[in-house]
Amino acid sequence: xxVPVLEKPAAAPAPPPRRKPGQRLKVRNAVIGWTFILPNxxxxxxxxxxxxxxxxxxxxxxxxAFGQATWIGTENFQRLITDKTFHTALFNTFYYAAVHxxxxxxISLGLALLLNRKLRGMGFFRTVAFFPYITSIVAIAVVWxxxxxxxxxVINQFLMWIGIDNPPGWTTSTDWAMPAVxxxxxWRDMGYYMLLFLAGLQAIPGExxxxxxxxxxxxxxxxxxxxxxxxxxTTFFVTVMLTINSFKIFDLILVMTDGGPGxxxxxxxxxxxxxxxxxxxxxxxxxxxxxxxxxxLVVTIVQFMVxxxxxx
Amino acid sequence: xxxxxxxxxxxxRPLNRPRRRGRTLAGRIALYVTLAIAAAAIMLPFVWMVIxxxxxxxxxxxxxIQWIPDPVVWENYLDIxxxxxxxxxxxxxxxxxxxxxxxxxxTGSFAAYGFAKTRFPGRDVLFLAYxxxxxxxxxxxxxxxxxxxxxxxxxxxxxxxxALQAFSAFGVFLMKQYYESIPDELCEAxxxxxxxxxxxxxxxxxxxxxxxxxTLVLLTFVNTWxxxxxxxxxxxxxxxxxxxxxxxxxxxxxxxxxxxxxTGSVISVLPIALIFLLGQRYFVQxxxxxxxxx
Numbered sequence: 222x223x224v225p226v227l228e229k230p231a232a233a234p235a236p237p238p239r240r241k242p243g244q245r246l247k248v249r250n251a252v253i254g255w256t257f258i259l260p261n262x263x264x265x266x267x268x269x270x271x272x273x274x275x276x277x278x279x280x281x282x283x284x285x286a287f288g289q290a291t292w293i294g295t296e297n298f299q300r301l302i303t304d305k306t307f308h309t310a311l312f313n314t315f316y317y318a319a320v321h322x323x324x325x326x327x328i329s330l331g332l333a334l335l336l337n338r339k340l341r342g343m344g345f346f347r348t349v350a351f352f353p354y355i356t357s358i359v360a361i362a363v364v365w366x367x368x369x370x371x372x373x374x375v376i377n378q379f380l381m382w383i384g385i386d387n388p389p390g391w392t393t394s395t396d397w398a399m400p401a402v403x404x405x406x407x408w409r410d411m412g413y414y415m416l417l418f419l420a421g422l423q424a425i426p427g428e429x430x431x432x433x434x435x436x437x438x439x440x441x442x443x444x445x446x447x448x449x450x451x452x453x454x455t456t457f458f459v460t461v462m463l464t465i466n467s468f469k470i471f472d473l474i475l476v477m478t479d480g481g482p483g484x485x486x487x488x489x490x491x492x493x494x495x496x497x498x499x500x501x502x503x504x505x506x507x508x509x510x511x512x513x514x515x516x517x518l519v520v521t522i523v524q525f526m527v528x529x530x531x532x533x
Numbered sequence: 534x535x536x537x538x539x540x541x542x543x544x545x546r547p548l549n550r551p552r553r554r555g556r557t558l559a560g561r562i563a564l565y566v567t568l569a570i571a572a573a574a575i576m577l578p579f580v581w582m583v584i585x586x587x588x589x590x591x592x593x594x595x596x597x598i599q600w601i602p603d604p605v606v607w608e609n610y611l612d613i614x615x616x617x618x619x620x621x622x623x624x625x626x627x628x629x630x631x632x633x634x635x636x637x638x639x640t641g642s643f644a645a646y647g648f649a650k651t652r653f654p655g656r657d658v659l660f661l662a663y664x665x666x667x668x669x670x671x672x673x674x675x676x677x678x679x680x681x682x683x684x685x686x687x688x689x690x691x692x693x694x695x696a697l698q699a700f701s702a703f704g705v706f707l708m709k710q711y712y713e714s715i716p717d718e719l720c721e722a723x724x725x726x727x728x729x730x731x732x733x734x735x736x737x738x739x740x741x742x743x744x745x746x747x748t749l750v751l752l753t754f755v756n757t758w759x760x761x762x763x764x765x766x767x768x769x770x771x772x773x774x775x776x777x778x779x780x781x782x783x784x785x786x787x788x789x790x791x792x793x794x795x796t797g798s799v800i801s802v803l804p805i806a807l808i809f810l811l812g813q814r815y816f817v818q819x820x821x822x823x824x825x826x827x
Contacts, residue, residue, distance in 0.1 A: 258644045264700030269702065346571075350572075510676060
């Protein structure tokens with residue numbers, strides 16, 4: 222809102238009565254602004270902001286549910302260094318992210334390119350692609366577990382039908398459980414990111430393609446020199462969201478495999494849950510949570526920096 | 534079936550030279566075939582779920598797969614209500630979803646107005662704090678949050694989930710993005726006509742933000758309905774379980790009753806599918822607006 226400025230820089234300081242209305246307006250604006258934000262902010266501060274701050278303290282304490290939190294310095298973090306299960310969870314989290322991020326990125330972009338046309342029925346196909354994203358985790362996990370069933374599941378029946386004699390045991394095998402989870406995760410998420418890409422694609426002015434065509438650029442050239450550069454803000458946003466969402470993967474794994482077999486699909490979020498809510502080791506669980514928090518923070522900052530450098 | 538459509542800036546149709554036309558037709562057919570196969574692959578788990586929910590138990594895993602149930606076991610859809618507390622779970626989930634959605638839209642749009650249309654020192658720093666926490670995984674701070682909720686005495690009550698979900702930073706972000714596309718001149722004119730800021734929010738900005746509200750309503754409703762981890766941590770007594778927790782416990786309890794488990798799954802997805810089909814036009818638009826400027 223524009224506040225009229227009466228004084229000119231060179232003029233003598235305005236007499237106090239003149240300044241007061243401006244000052245009062247400022248206070249009034251602040252009060253009005255805050256009253257709008259306050260109802261949400263109260264809840265947001267107590268349940269998000271404060272817990273994030275408390276987390277930073279809890280990680281340096283030893284605390285079970287019944288006693289008192291006692292400050293033990295970096296002891297929890299030293300324990301992390303030798304904790305084999307933590308290493309597995311850390312590795313699995315990166316494993317999931319390293320495959321799930323590029324896979325989902327590629328497929329959702331591919332789907333968006335495929336569906337970015339003004340043809341009859343495109344709306345139907347977009348609806349289909351988006352549908353898995355909004356359905357319940359438990360239903361999805363249960364259905365896919367049955368599809369993945371080693372002996373008589375639909376997927377292995379299909380694999381045997383096309384001539385694979387020894388199809389994988391999927392969620393019952395330590396090697397194949399993670400790929401199985403990644404397949405379901407990608408299937409579920411791709412529709413959402415496809416929508417973001419679709420919105421990005423449709424913001425690209427058609428004249429750019431016309432100009433490229435006049436210059437004799439073929440389909441691939443047009444994609445590399447027009448589509449990709451114009452999509453960059455969208456791609457950046459999608460990558461950031463996808464990364465955070467991949468690092469915090471949990472409920473899908475919890476319902477599908479419960480971290481198993483053994484610890485084959487145990488990820489950081491689930492390790493936090495186990496330590497905190499099953500073993501009531503709040504301090505140690507918080508230390509793991511700080512690690513997860515730092516990973517997300519560092520990866521996001523790096524992505525922002527890379528994006529900024531490319532912008533120049 | 535209603536379908537998703539995105540508005541597209543109309544571009545001049547390229548002149549089709551005769552030589553290209555044949556290629557386009559063949560290309561179009563190839564495109565439709567590709568799309569049909571992809572759509573079938575994506576929908577297969579849902580199709581299989583519905584089919585299996587109408588089978589007898591030992592037919593679910595028959596080799597080869599039986600695509601048409603014979604006999605069609607409609608009784609599954611009656612049995613499930615007596616074998617499980619489906620009705621209680623659905624009622625709890627509905628109460629939660631509706632309450633959370635109302636609160637989020639109300640407080641979220643109110644805060645968004647503060648961020649988008651009023652100006653005061655510290656506003657942008659505050660908004661940054663909101664954005665920042667979107668990037669923090671909930672799993673990272675669920676423990677301190679749990680301790681806080683216990684202190685507030687909300688543990689093992691539906692209030693815990695309401696408090697947990699009702700004040701989302703994402704909702705504020707989404708609404709703010711939309712409010713910024715409403716011209717300031719409109720608010721300015723209303724101010725000159727003597728409306729207070731609250732009046733402007735209620736009479737002008739809020740009514741104009743239909744698509745954003747619809748998106749927030751859908752996303753929040755769907756999120757609350759499908760939330761698994763929150764209820765898992767906070768809702769310990771069976772009589773306050775939500776459909777997700779209930780379904781999961783049903784699955785572990787009746788782990789050999791495959792057909793019945795699929796029936797339960799279908800019922801848990803049905804309300805969401807319905808809501809989605811009713812409002813998906815806005816959904817797409819809203820996600821697009823929120824995503825593009827991020």
